[in-house]
Amino acid sequence: MSKIIITCAITGSIHTPSMSPYLPITAEQISDNAIGAAEAGAAILHLHARDPENGRPSADPAHFMAFLPQIKQRCDAVLNISTGGSATMTLDDRLAAPKLAQPEMCSLNMGTMNFALYPAAERITEWKYDWEKPFLEGSDDLVFKNTPRDMAHILQELGDKRGARFEFECYDVSHLYMLRHFVDRGLVDGPLFIQFVFGVLGGMGPDPENLTHMKLIADKLFGDTYTFSVLAAGRHQMPLITMSAILGGHVRVGLEDSLMISRGTLARNNAEQVLKIRRIVEELGRTLATPTEAREMLHLKG
Numbered sequence: 001m002s003k004i005i006i007t008c009a010i011t012g013s014i015h016t017p018s019m020s021p022y023l024p025i026t027a028e029q030i031s032d033n034a035i036g037a038a039e040a041g042a043a044i045l046h047l048h049a050r051d052p053e054n055g056r057p058s059a060d061p062a063h064f065m066a067f068l069p070q071i072k073q074r075c076d077a078v079l080n081i082s083t084g085g086s087a088t089m090t091l092d093d094r095l096a097a098p099k100l101a102q103p104e105m106c107s108l109n110m111g112t113m114n115f116a117l118y119p120a121a122e123r124i125t126e127w128k129y130d131w132e133k134p135f136l137e138g139s140d141d142l143v144f145k146n147t148p149r150d151m152a153h154i155l156q157e158l159g160d161k162r163g164a165r166f167e168f169e170c171y172d173v174s175h176l177y178m179l180r181h182f183v184d185r186g187l188v189d190g191p192l193f194i195q196f197v198f199g200v201l202g203g204m205g206p207d208p209e210n211l212t213h214m215k216l217i218a219d220k221l222f223g224d225t226y227t228f229s230v231l232a233a234g235r236h237q238m239p240l241i242t243m244s245a246i247l248g249g250h251v252r253v254g255l256e257d258s259l260m261i262s263r264g265t266l267a268r269n270n271a272e273q274v275l276k277i278r279r280i281v282e283e284l285g286r287t288l289a290t291p292t293e294a295r296e297m298l299h300l301k302g
């Protein structure tokens with residue numbers, strides 16, 4: 001099996017500061033967490049920004065530029081900036097920072113969809129969250145807009161014009177067909193790095209059968225021109241990504257996807273999750289890809 005790439009998604013735009021005191025919010029917290037994750041073995045860092053005043057997701061390029069240079073200076077990991085931002089942002093807002101920073105990688109979400117956490121009630125009993133929802137009011141009714149024109153625009157602005165390659169976020173088997181459509185139009189070429197996303201309410205559920213089906217269809221549509229990675233929300237994170245490692249895929253961890261390190265225990269930083277999955281995959285006989293190896297595997301500009 002090829003070397004395994006660990007991606008770490010440092011803070012995201014879904015979890016709120018009231019859910020965990022360890023969620024990185026300020027530029028210093030985001031860069032310290034990112035560097036810790038890279039030192040623990042993450043080859044790719046997936047990044048969003050927050051407003052340090054209140055922890056809200058931010059599209060302000062100044063908030064990104066407060067941590068991107070530090071991270072670049074202090075580690076060699078591949079920087080991957082979100083183009084998903086948050087479902088409340090406009091497309092122009094979402095693209096402002098990546099257009100300015102011109103990273104090696106960006107995420108690209110492969111369809112318009114509903115986007116919510118699973119019902120809070122489950123989490124309160126399961127994890128005893130303090131579910132204050134200070135700015136997620138109404139988050140159970142958000143439309144995450146990613147139309148074919150939006151996607152083509154992102155590919156053109158960040159891919160063609162600025163040399164980024166993409167983490168294609170596929171929340172459903174239909175998104176694989178959308179990706180194939182862009183390959184057929186000549187707007188996307190291999191090697192593709194496809195992120196199978198489980199456990200977002202609006203996308204596919206965290207059932208193992210969905211992972212084997214996604215792989216089956218991706219094999220059919222993309223043959224040897226792709227590799228896949230898995231992320232799963234909340235308590236499904238570690239089981240589903242372990243399955244990815246067993247199937248020859250890559251893995252994504254990070255506080256964007258889950259705040260926990262084990263049942264009932266909050267992760268104190270992103271590195272803890274990287275070290276946990278590192279231990280698991282190395283026990284399974286996989287070898288970690290360095291950032292340089294990830295760049296070679298995914299044809300990044302470096």
Ligand code: KMH
Nearest residue numbers: 082083084085107109197
């Ligand atoms: N929050 C994840 C479910 C993005 O940033 O473009 C997907 C994600 C989207 O990482």
Ligand code: ZN
Nearest residue numbers: 012082084256
């Ligand atoms: Zn993200």
